[in-house]
Amino acid sequence: MAKLPKLLVAVLSTFLLVLTATAPARAAAPDPTSQRYLVSGPKTTQQRSQVARTGAAIDAVRAxxxxxxxxxxxxxxxxxxxxxxxxALPSPTSHPRAATSYHTLAETLAELDAVVAAYPQIARKIAIGKSYQGRDIVGVKISDNVATDENEPETLYIANIHARERLTAEQALDLIGTLTRGYGSNTRVTNLVDSREMWIFPVVNPDGQVYDMTSDTQPGRMWRKNRQPAPTDLNRNFPYRWGCCGGSSGNVSSETYRGPSPESAPETRVLTNFVRSRIVGGRQQIKLFLDIHSYGNLVLWPFGYTYNNTVPGAMSADEEATHRTIGRQLAASNGFTPQQSSDLYITDGTTGDWTWGDQRIFSFTYELGGGGFYPSPSRIDSLVAGVRDSLLLLTEYADCPYRAIGKQGQYCSA
Incomplete structure (x- = not known):
């Protein structure tokens, strides 16, 4: 074969170099699917954070x-x-589907429809956006005069941001049932519905939840993230201290993959846009936020990205004391352990860090009990019942969280 002229070779070489430099970067080949393990040795918060820094998802801390x-x-x-x-840890124990079992997404939506139909004066269904695969992210607003945007303190509850944390949606549905069925007959519930606007979203990761529940032969796929082509841990994708501190992973295969940029996941954007939409007249109307997770029997509060209890300009001594005091009261009610989120291990880009750090909404996270992601369906009722009172207690603080430390006159006067 005849040799190409030197000039043509040089031109082709230059073209290939330019093409290579300008071509989009290809994603690295993903590692095999994650598996569950028991890690023996870590004893301190710092040692747990070192494990989290690898990108592994810490599912629970044993006694x-x-x-x-x-x-x-x-x-x-x-x-x-x-x-x-x-x-290695064994696979979850299989539980046959029973009449009293975990709700599928379709069953969850049907229950919301039934609640709204039964209590139209205090419950309104709301869809705030769509998931990556086009599913509506749906919740309910509960309040007297529910069709009116009244000047009342608001609370926001979300659940099932991690798909496999199945019990969390049941807890949210139980709260909806408690507030609607108790209205008019239970004085405590009636007072809350009359004086608050409550937003409750049982499944904020619908694609992941559907995928996790597609197996009929075992409790679930152990799926955590959303269902983008590069699935993202939604609770590491929020735009406050995103990827700052070793509390998430840049590896697309990791369970704690934070995404290529803050709010890159559509589900994250849906939630942040909704929260921002509640700024009325320059003031955030949502006063309390709760992200319901499992499992671990914990009540957590910000921050997760730093070990510091207070942060200049971001968490004052009074703000920290308010979080801590309410957190301890909630834990006294539900039997959980109260602590700052980073006392467990460092995380970044989380819901609670964003809702407090960016929006100044007093924020908490529950890690429900049950001993695993798929407790036996026969335990659902007792597990959610043990948390019910603490959710009402949290809602009662929406008028002025600083009341917990006796400083309502300083911070909440008209």
Whole structure:
């Protein structure tokens, strides 16, 4: 074959270099799917944060300090380098679907429709946007005069941001039922409905929830993230201190993958846009926020990205004391352990850090009990009942959270 002229070779080489430089970067080949493991060795908050820094999702902290995690092989390698012992955990125990069982997404939506039909004067269904796969993100507003945007303190509750945390949607549905069925007969509930506007979204990751529930032979797929082509951990994708502090992963295969940029996941944008929409007349109307997770029997409050209890310009001593005092009261009600989020381990880009750090909404996270992501359906009623009172207590503080530390006159006077 005849040799190409030197000039033509040079031109082709230059063209290939330019083409390579300007071509979009290709995503790295993903690691195998994550599996669940027990990590023995970590005893301190800092050691747990080192494990979280690898990108592994810490699912629970056992009484002896060992960690239940979900991790990919590259993360396991890093964890072993830290000197910890790693052993595989068994797959979740299968529970046959029963009449008293976890709601599918379709059943959840049907229940919301039934509530609104039964209590139209105090309950209104609302869709605030769509998921990546086009499903509506749906919740209910509960208040007297529900069709009117009144000048009343508001509370926001979300659940099932992590798909496999199945019990969380049941807790949200139970709250909806408590507030609607109790109106007019229970004085405490009636007072709350008459004086608050409450927004409750049982499933804010509908694509992930549907995917996690598609198996009929086992409780679930152990799916955590959304269902984008590069699935994202929605609770690491919020635009406050995103990716700042080793509390999330840049690896698309990781369970804690934070996405390529803040709010890159459509579900995250739906939630942040809704919260921003509640700024009326320059003031945020939502006064309290709760993100319901499982499992761990914990009440958490901001911040997750730093070990510091107070942060100049972001968390004053009174603000920290208010979070801590309410958190401890909630824990006294539901039997959970109260602590600042970072006392568990460092996280970044989370819901509660954003709702407080960016929007100044007093924010809490529940890690429900149950001992796993798929407790037996026979335990659903008792598990959610144990948390019910604390949700009402939290809602009662919406008029002035500073009342918890006796400073309502300083911060909440007209």
């Amino acid at each position: 002896d300090g060992s960690l239940e995690i979900s991790a990919i092989p590259s993360e396991l390698k890093e964890i072993r380098k830290l000197g910890h012992t790693v052993t």
